[in-house]
Amino acid sequence: MSEDVRDRLAAALQTARARTTLLTESVTDAELVAQHSILMSPLVWDLAHIGNQEELWLVRDVGGREPVRADIDHLYDAFKHARRNRPALPLLSPTEARRYVATVREKAFDVLDRNPLHGSRLIDEGFAFAMIAQHEQQHDETMLATHQLRTGTAVLDAAPPPAAITGLHGEVIVPAGEFTMGTSTDPWALDNERPAHPVFVPAFAIDRAPVTNAEYAAFIDDGGYERRDLWSERGWSHRVEADLVAPQFWERDANGAWWRRSFGRLAPIRPDQPVMHVCFFEAQAYARWAGKRLPTEAEWEKAARFDPVTGRSRRFPWGDGEPTHATANLGQRHLEPADVGAYPQGASLLGVHQLIGDVWEWTSSGFDAYPGFEVFPYAEYSQVFFGGDYRVLRGGSFGTDPIACRGTFRNWDHPIRRQIFAGFRCARSLSEDELR
Structure with missing residues (x-):
């Protein structure tokens, strides 16, 4: 049963990442760092925030691994910085953000492969992994709303x-x-x-x-x-x-x-x-x-x-x-x-x-x-x-x-x-x- 759950979780994480990639690779780097509405974050903030949440919960908490980038936690804490203020932060560049989320994902999949998916409420039935897949998809919908607000030629x-x-x-x-x-x-x-x-x-x-x-x-x-x-x-x-x-x-x-x-x-x-x-x-x-x-x-x-x-x-x-x-x-x-x-x-x-x-x-x-x-x-x-x-x-x-x-x-x-x-x-x- 745990292997079936593990496969479902891996598929959910991959589906979310494919969508994140589509939403962030369909625009230029200049548009990634731009703020298309004060109601929304720059797309590059969402991208790195997705990786940061995955690192906090799956790599550090569930996996017990060393931090990948503990120095950026404060930048991607949604409660520390209002959306309108995020463009002024020293955010990761698009290249750095892509590299960061890829590194985190590699470590998260290693944690998934080794985790028994039982033994505590956080990992029973793979809850933490499902939570992170849901979190990424929720931000994907937010990024889709940002695409609706952006001006310019159609890219989706x-x-x-x-x-x-x-x-x-x-x-x-x-x-x-x-x-x-x-x-x-x-x-x-x-x-x-x-x-x-x-x-x-x-x-x-x-x-x-x-x-x-x-x-x-x-x-x-x-x-x-x-x-x-x-x-x-x-x-x-x-x-x-x-x-x-x-x-x-x-x-x-x-x-x-x-x-x-x-x-x-x-x-x-x-x-x-x-x-x-x-x-x-x-x-x-x-x-x-x-x-x-x-x-x-x-x-x-x-x-x-x-x-x-x-x-x-x-x-x-x-x-x-x-x-x-x-x-x-x-x-x-x-x-x-x-x-x-x-x-x-x-x-x-x-x-x-x-x-x-x-x-x-x-x-x-x-x-x-x-x-x-x-x-x-x-x-x-x-x-x-x-x-x-x-x-x-x-x-x-x-x-x-x-x-x-x-x-x-x-x-x-x-x-x-x-x-x-x-x-x-x-x-x-x-x-x-x-x-x-």
Whole structure:
């Protein structure tokens, strides 16, 4: 069994590194060291940070080896330097960063080959190695967002996503009742996903699909960005201050048609594609305009995981098996979301589609610990963010790797953020007549 786990871990680490290489080798060294947005680090910082985390956890901690570059730890500590300040640091050059991450990886694979993968919570089932593979993939998605923010000619390419197979309209009623939220059994789940615990969720309705570009364009055309009554107080203040008039990267031509700039290319918006690059406040305003609201985190997870026949919570909407090309748009196979209705095999048993992949989905919930939460293996991954000004996002995007996406996975960000690959779907509470 340990050899199978070892092979899976090696493959996960190799997959992450291949993607990191693509994202960093597709631009010039000058672009690697440039800061394309004050919201993001220079790509070369992400590259060396990936190697530094791998060195700290796998080479030094798990492997007990001598440091490779202890002198740079402070430069790549994400809590010591804000992103806007990182270009001014004495960072490794692109050549030095490439050499560093290659050396660390060689040592990390040697540790993996020799480690028994049992004997402590950190290494049982290869947790530390899976954590580092997830960490690298999370930074790869961050670097993909940096690519979206950079200007200049397109440097990334991918096959188009599949076409819709089925039409998707309307909503699904999720019955009232208790379900198991979170996990205590997934060996590679991170601390904020734990422990599994029962949650009672009143009956509610949730849209079968994420909100599309066409639906969001109707909100704009109906004066959604001018109607103060649709926005929360904070949301309206941010809309005015940031001069929000449409999703980020949307442009309107002289004929009134909407176009979207994506990774250096400008193309007409696809009406049935999930809307993307909207902040929490925009999603909230749209939901009010539609006579609905955003789902809570518990509602989202119940819609995704609950089996109404057995009462069990499944790992993914479609079951416990890993994602496939037929169930979800993940892993940067495509550079955009697929149209709604493209993944009927990925639907939940309740009939909710595309909950995994395509776009992260804003929920109305703040980021807090589950009952019985325990820090593992370090507080800076989750605990320091609990109770802050964050909203939880669920489900992953086309830029999320399968190793960092499951029905229990929790993402979070500030409600004003738009550079992430985020959209949303709506929910609503049921009326008294519907509850009878």
